[in-house]
Amino acid sequence: MNTKVDVRDVSLNYRKMNVIDQVSFTMETGKTYGLIGRNGAGKTTLLSLLTGFRLPDAGDIQVNGEPLFENRMMMPKVNLIYPADYADESDNAKSYFETAEKYRPHFDRAYAEELAEKFGFPVKKPINKLSTGMQSAFNATLGLAARTEVTLFDEVYNGMDAPTREAFYQEFVREQERHPRIMVLSTHLVSEMDYLFDHVFMLHNQKLIADAPTDELQSRAFTVTGGQALVDEVTKQMAVIHEEELGGMKRAVIYDANNDVKQKEAAEAGLGIGAVTLQDLFIYLTGGGNGHE
Amino acid sequence: MDASFDDQKPIFIQIKEKIEDQIVNGYLQEDEKIPSTTQMVDFYKVNHLTISKGMNLLADEGVIYKKRGVGMFVAEGAQRKVKQQRKASFADDYVRPMMQEAEKLGLSEDEVNHLIQQVRRGDRG
Numbered sequence: 001m002n003t004k005v006d007v008r009d010v011s012l013n014y015r016k017m018n019v020i021d022q023v024s025f026t027m028e029t030g031k032t033y034g035l036i037g038r039n040g041a042g043k044t045t046l047l048s049l050l051t052g053f054r055l056p057d058a059g060d061i062q063v064n065g066e067p068l069f070e071n072r073m074m075m076p077k078v079n080l081i082y083p084a085d086y087a088d089e090s091d092n093a094k095s096y097f098e099t100a101e102k103y104r105p106h107f108d109r110a111y112a113e114e115l116a117e118k119f120g121f122p123v124k125k126p127i128n129k130l131s132t133g134m135q136s137a138f139n140a141t142l143g144l145a146a147r148t149e150v151t152l153f154d155e156v157y158n159g160m161d162a163p164t165r166e167a168f169y170q171e172f173v174r175e176q177e178r179h180p181r182i183m184v185l186s187t188h189l190v191s192e193m194d195y196l197f198d199h200v201f202m203l204h205n206q207k208l209i210a211d212a213p214t215d216e217l218q219s220r221a222f223t224v225t226g227g228q229a230l231v232d233e234v235t236k237q238m239a240v241i242h243e244e245e246l247g248g249m250k251r252a253v254i255y256d257a258n259n260d261v262k263q264k265e266a267a268e269a270g271l272g273i274g275a276v277t278l279q280d281l282f283i284y285l286t287g288g289g290n291g292h293e
Numbered sequence: 294m295d296a297s298f299d300d301q302k303p304i305f306i307q308i309k310e311k312i313e314d315q316i317v318n319g320y321l322q323e324d325e326k327i328p329s330t331t332q333m334v335d336f337y338k339v340n341h342l343t344i345s346k347g348m349n350l351l352a353d354e355g356v357i358y359k360k361r362g363v364g365m366f367v368a369e370g371a372q373r374k375v376k377q378q379r380k381a382s383f384a385d386d387y388v389r390p391m392m393q394e395a396e397k398l399g400l401s402e403d404e405v406n407h408l409i410q411q412v413r414r415g416d417r418g
Contacts, residue, residue, distance in 0.1 A: 198341075
């Protein structure tokens with residue numbers, strides 16, 4: 001079944017502070033969305049709005065044309081996975097899986113147990129006795145195995161070691177192929193996960209500053225390298241988002257929707273052209289010292 | 294089958310070239326199934342849309358073909374086809390950059406030819 005999520009002009013205030021500022025975007029089944037932003041950019045708040053946990057102060061969120069907030073039909077279809085506090089949770093993973101099977105119509109218990117083995121956490125030990133990384137792996141398992149139409153992972157890798165993260169990414173790709181859904185991965189660790197994103201939402205200072213297919217977003221940016229004077233001359237009329245110098249050489253990063261023309265201009269002037277990773281683009285676009293923490 | 298990429302060419306082109314390499318080197322034979330998109334996503338850590346873009350180019354060129362519900366396979370005559378294409382672009386891809394570097398260094402054509410002979414005889418690594 002195809003699901004479409006429409007977020008229209010959504011704003012949210014918290015203690016008179018604007019925490020989400022007029023955000024609009026759409027999502028559809030089969031795509032993986034990378035929600036990236038610095039600490040305090042509003043990622044978690046946006047995800048809780050997408051889960052229908054809170055009502056925006058302005059704008060609305062619809063799923064297949066129906067309002068999301070407190071919608072009984074929608075609640076079982078949307079699943080937010082976040083680093084929960086399990087300090088008082090003495091149940092084990094096995095009993096969680098049994099409960100999930102009752103509340104999540106598509107929950108696959110056999111698959112959940114397979115994942116537990118693959119991610120290496122014990123299913124019979126109380127959740128509060130598991131390490132942070134294992135609790136995260138347990139969360140990731142609930143998200144993958146529930147097969148909800150909208151699956152939102154908020155910083156799911158918290159404390160997971162590198163092999164477990166890698167195993168999670170592999171399973172993530174397989175699941176999205178076998179059971180396509182709307183998947184959202186929020187993160188500020190972009191370089192490790194960028195290949196999972198089909199589409200990127202970049203949040204900065206409570207606003208959505210980029211909303212584009214990943215390859216398209218990346219192709220808007222490129223680097224030019226050459227002698228300092230020449231780089232300055234050629235990039236005078238271009239949108240430079242970052243520059244650095246080394247021994248008379250200069251590298252400037254250009255971010256421009258009209259990138260083809262600009263790139264050609266720079267190449268013809270004799271400058272070296274290079275690509276920009278999503279991680280670097282994220283740093284250059286949000287690195288103005290306005291992040292929190 | 295190096296899993297690294299350079300930033301001079303779009304990734305989907307490099308994916309295409311990596312598959313071509315496997316065909317030219319004979320690792321992938323005619324009518325053999327090529328790795329699935331998911332396997333390549335795992336291996337190269339590249340988005341599946343980018344992998345598909347590279348594979349579609351190869352399919353358009355008739356180097357690989359699709360069997361519905363099964364996957365992509367190496368087409369008959371694929372190796373010959375890829376070699377022909379690479380011969381056609383050999384001058385642009387290898388000779389021109391070499392000449393540009395030679396010019397920068399002030400190496401004459403004779404000197405360059407001499408170096409080619411030396412490399413061919415194995416006098417130089």
